[in-house]
Amino acid sequence: MCPRRSSTSIEIGVFGTRKGDRLKVLFRKWRSKLYLDGPVCSACGKELLSHIRGGMCPECEKTSVKLGTDICGKCGRVLANEAEFCDTCIRNERAFVRARSCYVYEGAPKKFVYRLKFGGRRYLAAFIAEAMVDRYLDCDFECDCVVAVPLSAKRKRKRGYNQSELIAEELSSRLKLPLIDGALVKTKENKPQTKLTKREREENVRGVYEVTSPEAFKGRRVLVVDDVMTTGATLGEVSRVLYKAKARSVEALTYCSTRFVSPSENILNEEDFYEDEMV
Numbered sequence: 243m244c245p246r247r248s249s250t251s252i253e254i255g256v257f258g259t260r261k262g263d264r265l266k267v268l269f270r271k272w273r274s275k276l277y278l279d280g281p282v283c284s285a286c287g288k289e290l291l292s293h294i295r296g297g298m299c300p301e302c303e304k305t306s307v308k309l310g311t312d313i314c315g316k317c318g319r320v321l322a323n324e325a326e327f328c329d330t331c332i333r334n335e336r337a338f339v340r341a342r343s344c345y346v347y348e349g350a351p352k353k354f355v356y357r358l359k360f361g362g363r364r365y366l367a368a369f370i371a372e373a374m375v376d377r378y379l380d381c382d383f384e385c386d387c388v389v390a391v392p393l394s395a396k397r398k399r400k401r402g403y404n405q406s407e408l409i410a411e412e413l414s415s416r417l418k419l420p421l422i423d424g425a426l427v428k429t430k431e432n433k434p435q436t437k438l439t440k441r442e443r444e445e446n447v448r449g450v451y452e453v454t455s456p457e458a459f460k461g462r463r464v465l466v467v468d469d470v471m472t473t474g475a476t477l478g479e480v481s482r483v484l485y486k487a488k489a490r491s492v493e494a495l496t497y498c499s500t501r502f503v504s505p506s507e508n509i510l511n512e513e514d515f516y517e518d519e520m521v
């Protein structure tokens with residue numbers, strides 16, 4: 243699409259209208275660019291007869307690994323064997339009660355995350371939230387409020403939005419749970435993890451999140467929301483600071499989680515994981 247031509251048509255279309263109306267028209271035009279015209283699969287682009295919950299066609303759904311009960315009892319990732327917990331959870335203590343996700347981070351769900359996070363397709367947050375609501379109910383979560391894993395102010399400025407906040411907003415309105423906004427912040431940018439030793443990596447994750455309004459979490463059962471969980475290190479650290487703020491319980495829900503990574507990589511930071519994946 244030629245951006246110059248579309249901006250010209252907007253100018254002509256709204257000429258002579260009141261300022262409020264003009265803003266409404268501009269908003270609608272902007273929104274129509276974000277949303278596709280007819281229902282299509284948000285992973286493969288195939289046209290759909292009607293809207294499908296989760297935004298994925300049956301073929302893409304069939305090739306995705308949906309998580310059920312064969313998962314680690316703690317972090318909710320798919321298990322390679324019949325153990326109760328994955329190796330990462332056996333080796334690393336995480337503060338959250340449990341984490342659960344909808345899909346393994348590959349195939350169509352991975353495309354959803356990429357397109358939301360790096361492709362600017364904010365509308366995908368609604369589809370992602372639909373799948374997460376189903377998972378929330380399947381897993382019998384009972385939380386009082388929702389909070390997104392924050393990005394640092396610098397990173398959020400660079401991207402323009404925090405994809406986890408978009409998902410958390412959608413979840414909050416669908417589950418009718420209050421969204422806690424601005425009370426949990428990321429105060430420091432993590433150093434690149436790749437050249438750090440195991441011990442340094444543990445320390446690198448610590449102390450980057452801060453609760454600025456503890457009363458927002460005190461005595462509440464908090465649901466922490468993120469797009470992808472790799473090892474649970476970030477969710478564990480977020481949970482630790484929420485418990486310090488006297489949260490009654492902390493559980494986590496993500497759209498995807500990765501398959502088990504090798505023990506030497508088991509405390510990789512989530513954001514570095516994304517950066518690696520982008521190259």
Ligand SMILES: [Zn+2]
Pocket residue numbers: 283284285286287288298299300301302303
């Ligand atoms: Zn599809």
Ligand SMILES: [Zn+2]
Pocket residue numbers: 314315316317318319327328329330331332
């Ligand atoms: Zn685990």
